[in-house]
Amino acid sequence: MQLKGIQRLELPPAADMHVHLRQGELMELMVPTVRQGGVDTVFVMPNLIPPLTTVEQVLEYQSKLQSLAPDVTFLMSLFLHPSVTPEVIAKAAASGITGVKMYPQGVTTNSESGVSNLESFYATFAAMEQHDLVLNLHGEVLESLAPAGTTLEEAFLPTLKTLHERFPKLRIVLEHCTTAAAVEAVKACGPTVGATITAHHLYLTSDEAHCDPFAFCKPIPKNPTDRDALVRTVVSGNPKFFFGSDSAPHPLQSKTSAEKGKAPAGVYTQPYVTQLVLLGLEEAIDRGVITEADVTEEKLAGFLSQFGRRFYKLPESSGKIVLERKGEKIPASVSNKDGSIEVGISKAGTEVFSLRWE
Numbered sequence: 001m002q003l004k005g006i007q008r009l010e011l012p013p014a015a016d017m018h019v020h021l022r023q024g025e026l027m028e029l030m031v032p033t034v035r036q037g038g039v040d041t042v043f044v045m046p047n048l049i050p051p052l053t054t055v056e057q058v059l060e061y062q063s064k065l066q067s068l069a070p071d072v073t074f075l076m077s078l079f080l081h082p083s084v085t086p087e088v089i090a091k092a093a094a095s096g097i098t099g100v101k102m103y104p105q106g107v108t109t110n111s112e113s114g115v116s117n118l119e120s121f122y123a124t125f126a127a128m129e130q131h132d133l134v135l136n137l138h139g140e141v142l143e144s145l146a147p148a149g150t151t152l153e154e155a156f157l158p159t160l161k162t163l164h165e166r167f168p169k170l171r172i173v174l175e176h177c178t179t180a181a182a183v184e185a186v187k188a189c190g191p192t193v194g195a196t197i198t199a200h201h202l203y204l205t206s207d208e209a210h211c212d213p214f215a216f217c218k219p220i221p222k223n224p225t226d227r228d229a230l231v232r233t234v235v236s237g238n239p240k241f242f243f244g245s246d247s248a249p250h251p252l253q254s255k256t257s258a259e260k261g262k263a264p265a266g267v268y269t270q271p272y273v274t275q276l277v278l279l280g281l282e283e284a285i286d287r288g289v290i291t292e293a294d295v296t297e298e299k300l301a302g303f304l305s306q307f308g309r310r311f312y313k314l315p316e317s318s319g320k321i322v323l324e325r326k327g328e329k330i331p332a333s334v335s336n337k338d339g340s341i342e343v344g345i346s347k348a349g350t351e352v353f354s355l356r357w358e
Ligand SMILES: O=C1C[C@@H](C(=O)O)NC(=O)N1
Pocket: 020, 047, 108, 109, 110, 138, 216, 217, 218, 219, 246, 248, 249, 265, 266, 267
């Protein structure tokens, strides 16, 4: 296959192992965009207001999502908090909850009740290891804790190693990894440690993220070398790395009216998420970072669909998505019927594959 020249491409539906679907009216607008982007399975983040710290809250949220999209599989997570005790973990496992997300306190959107001391959660992690729940890490330290010259993500990597050594059977996902160093750190761990890679970190760098509010997110995109290391990882066929878009919608108004550098963090990619991964690879071919021969259907299916399902112990999807070049361009935004909520989409105006389900 020659990605740049190909007119039609068939793939298994994507499994997007890191999504923000929000709540209320914004959730109602977001949920239908999951399948629009070619995705049939999502791992849903719990950083709502208030954060989802009880099994009951998570199950109630799941049933709302499920009623909005009966044909999507919603894998659910708890927000790591002192109230998530080993007893809560046992109950979560019995209720079909998949994972627990760790947000360092204050590092990103709705993470004010996040974690300031990981060691205080070791009993919870031991229970997660015992009940086979996944630990999902927002792998960054607070700016005040990062040594000069190190990224917030690189400063977190020793913690990943410590957790893996201490809990070798605990499945851990380093979410939305953005640096070559993070890729190497994940490779150095055993098979219980994996990582998600987003679409937008395959095409954004810090230059764009600092001047365009629609490219601003956490972790901040890094330099071209890091971006290109992520692209190479996607086409490497290494099953430790799988797709998780971190699609993070914020009302357009909050992005455009914020003072420079103060916009809420989050890049919204969900309605075109499969196409945006392909676009990231196409741009990398143009830059000479990878070649046409590096991108095969097998590797795309592995990264987008199979590796994530395998890590989460799910069966493969029986569905199919078809991507065709028809001159479709990404619209500027999605909005609800009465226009009261509008969310800007990443890479608006760019020509991408059209996607349909078969
Ligand atoms: O980790 C996160 C959270 C997300 C959000 O908006 O919830 N936005 C981000 O950019 N990164």
